[in-house]
Amino acid sequence: MVRPFDVQAIETKWQDRWLHEGTYEVDNDDPRERYYALCMYPYPSGAAHQGHIRNYTFGDLIVRYQTMRGKAVLSPFGFDSFGLPAENAAIKAGSHPRIFTEARMAELRRSVERLGAVYDWRRLVVSHDPDYIKYSQTIFLAFLEAGLAYRAEAPVNWCPGCATVLANEQVLADGTCERSGDLVQRRNLEQWFFRITAYADELLHDLDALAWPERVKAMQRNWIGRSEGVEFDLTFAHDANRAIRVFTTRPDTGYGITYAVVAPEHPLLAALTTDAQRSEVEALVERATSASEIERTSSSDSGPGLSKRGAFTGSYVVNPFTGDPVPVYVADYVLGNYGTGAIMAVPGEDERDFAFARTYQLPVVATVERPPGFGDGAYVGDGAHINSGFLDGLGVADAKKAASAFLVERAHGVATVNYRLRDWLVSRQRFWGCPIPIVYCDHCGIVAVPLDELPVLAPDDVIMESSGQSPLATHAAFRDTTCPRCGEPARRETDTMDTFTDSSWYFLRYADPFTDGRPFDPEQVAKWMPVDQYIGGIEHAILHLLYARFYVKALVDIGLADGVNREPFARLFTQGMIRLDGSKMSKSKGNLISPERYFDRVGADALRVFHLFVGPPADNVDWTDQTEDVIDGCARFLDRVHRLATDAALVHRPDDPSVDVPLRRVVHHTIDRVTSDIDRWSFNTAVAALMELLNATAKWAREYGVAREVLNEAIDTLLKLLAPMAPHLSAELWEIRHPGEPSVHAQPWPTSDPHLTTEQLAVMVVQVNGKVRARLEVSPTIDDDDARDLALADPTIRTWIGDGEPTRVVVRAPRLVNVIV
């Protein structure tokens, strides 16, 4: 595209100026009202892709807009620089992950600078920086001391082909390894956990007050999965002193218990299993525990209502409601790590139990009356209880209360709340992550590395080829140490932390990156938190956003973040994805349309305007054959702005209110539209409003000529409103028009004159039987009677009414009159 100005020269000039003049650096003692704008810090994967560009375009618009609104805007940048891709690349090339990572960080930084996005680079935070590692480890040890970090044996995903432990994300839906294709196994290993479940209730409740997309909140609620019910005992039929403890949310269906099920991991399974059933039970347990949890719970032949695998233990327990003995089964549809790991089974009112009962020919008893026409199967709806003794006739809610009271009294029942949420497993058997600062001593046990010895850094000469354990475990000089407590030989922890731990507090460090000796100064951080606007991808709806919420609450509680808001992100915006041919545009799919090409061809401003204009920010963008044309259209819009702002030949003439006032109205109306559009994240209509302002100004100037002041007001307003969207061109044109004055980005955001935004004339629509038949110009303050008279007097309306009298006239002055005949 041929442009009427030198795009590259202008964009480079302003990028240099913003960087070197520190225009968007902000200090912690800034007296202005504070605003914290934050884009999720990126994994450095090289030059920016269109998703980054979209993210940072939105973020930069907010930063520049809020700055013009007079606020001190915190706009930091950093890198989530630990992670597996760099480690894999290093293994492949026989190099070090740091080398890859830092090269890619430089590329990504270059991209965001070419975009014209502005940051306070002094506050740069990088996960693999020894300083950041030090405080990540400080926080880990503080969690340990507070009882929020603990060590326990847990099943992990083990890939025999890769001879390593995998993250859940690396295991495909069919239970195979994404790299080798081998079936992933479960292995029990000692792992570190964070006690996020201690915060389950608060994490759930605090969601209500957050200005987040409902969809994201719903996903988090779902993930936390709170359910209320009762725990009680099912006594062994052959030994009244022993019992299986079960959890249910449907105590009301207790008369329908026809069997019970324990998980394959259940501690009482061996005691329940009779000699006759032992081989069958052991076969089932072997099969269930060798599969990964993912394979066990989400393979294609599993799910509610589908076939179930199980085995009879040979034992019976007593239904506390009926006193009848019911058989105990072991089945893999009951999970060992939820509730009590055992259930009462009510096939009449539970789909899973029904499917199991079908397979093993167990009796089904209906305890809730079915609606008419209900066929075969489990009924989970409401209704009157039947076959249920003292519960008969009660609805589900009432029966639950009565049945709970019964269980409390007769079966050691306790009202209980269970959560789907599990504690956060943070150990990773990888090299490129933050080392866990722990030493294991034969005498002292688990010993924290003293704070003054932090950070614990991984040595550089580690062979990363995986041999089935953490790469650091093969490095004797790192692994073998002495106990900080007793001085005897000891062994270091060789696992690293999940990289989600790094992204759980980086935004706190941004607010005070200069403090030494502790992660941050709570007083400084409290002034900035919570983040006013957080912007990122929907893919982080659960994990990152839940972990970060947990971290902040925990840090406040253990005293590291005194006075900091317990919720980190007051407002969240999740942008749509960029898609090509229907699938997500990503490096791994190899279907990237590089932004660099557009920087070169039309410039950053045009690409930014495109991303703002193409559709609602929350929607996905389909990159099509037409997209290039739309980008050119955005460049054309900027060209027209340039021409209008620099055209000395525009016609001027003396003041003439009849022409000047209508244009001024458009200008002031546009101020209101753009302001409210930005506030409600409707950037596409904000750009449209500016296009309309441009069109109107050009047309007025061309067709009528406009007084110089009015033209100047229109153009200057356009530049100010455009400044957050197309910052380079706006700054350049402003400088040409106002040499020596402060930049357009230092100008206050324009405000509208109410006299010019209240309408002088309203167009009143007159309908006959709901169809528009006339439009009349009326005073905006016209009353209903006058509006009605005016409408009925209109000749066109009279012909439509004909001879008859209107049966009804609906008047909504000054907008509309509807005549019914």
Added chain:
RNA sequence: GCCCGGAUGGCGGAAUCGGCAGACGCGGAGGCCUCAAAAGCCUUUACUCGAGAGGGUGUGUGGGUUCAAGUCCCACUCCGGGCACCA
């Protein structure tokens, strides 16, 4: 299966509180400028009947509420996303 979104011209989308459907842009058509082209500018562009004035139809489908429905209610179809044995 459950939960959450969504469906508007040839295309992306607009319509913020139930009151003019289609803002703005892309694409198309015609024109101006030019030796010619590019660029730029102007006009036009939901569908349909009509020479025109003007009329009719129209927001996934079928019902409903209302003077009035893209917008509210009920039922359904299709598309996208999330969760999926959590008792």
